Amino acid sequence: MTFCIISKRFATWLSCGYIFMKILYLANGISQIYLMQTFLQLNSNEDYSSNFGLEITRNIIRGRNWEATNVFPRVTYCLVRVKQLAGINTVTAQCVLTANLFIEKIYIFLWFWVVFVAICTSLSLITWIFRLFIPSKYFREVIKHLKLHGHPVKNEQGNLDSNVKKFIKHFLRLDGVFLLYMININSGDLATGSVVSELYNSYMEYHKNKNLSVPDDSFPLLKVNDSDKTFLKNSDYTSS
Secondary structure (H helix, E strand, C coil), X not given: CHHHCCCCCCCXXXXXXXXXXXXXXXXXXXXXXXXXXXXCCCCCCHHHCCCHHHHXXXXXXXXXXXXXXXXXXXXXXXXXXXXXXXXXXXXXXXXXXXXXXHHHHHHXXXXXXXXXXXXXXXXXXXXXXXXHHCHHHHHHHHHHHHHHCCCCCECCCCCECHHHHHHHHHXXXXXXXXXXXXXXXXHCHHHHHHHHXXXXXXXXXXXXXXXXXXXXXXXXXXXXXXXXHHHHHHCHHHCC
């Protein structure tokens, strides 16, 4: 399977690179969740080992305060300097940490936001894997655009035309299909269909004029005839 090899020669460099970047985005989201909980020292807490946002939201709904959860305390003991006639004395008093009221909500929002982004990235990754690595999926997509522009896609026996199959498999290949998907996402079916139609017309015209047959196991290469060889032999470009 050529899509297992990331190479420009096999036309898998662009599409596999895009999939690899999606994987990095997903790993980034998961690592941010882990680092956030490590920073808050929640990975060692049995109640918040993996679902900090959900658990703390449940505690807020149930009215379970910080005294039971030990997360973002509102009250603590602090040293207060008190001026008296004999001088300045230091006493221990209870202090209210009002900032923690807001910090708790900020971390809840950040946790849910990172989880949401990670879920969207994972769904996008799965969607692109299905689009690019399942041949029947992108075959149907290209055939749909060819049909919309009136190109015959089936032979007399009702099977898929060999020229269409070779056009998708050996001319467009994986990176070409990936670019068509991107054009479709950003510009719509009309622009994508026009591009596919022009590419197919150019593909058929080239092989009709050159009278070349497309091999079944490789990308069609240019054939150099005797006149071209003579031109290349006498050309200045070959002198070096």
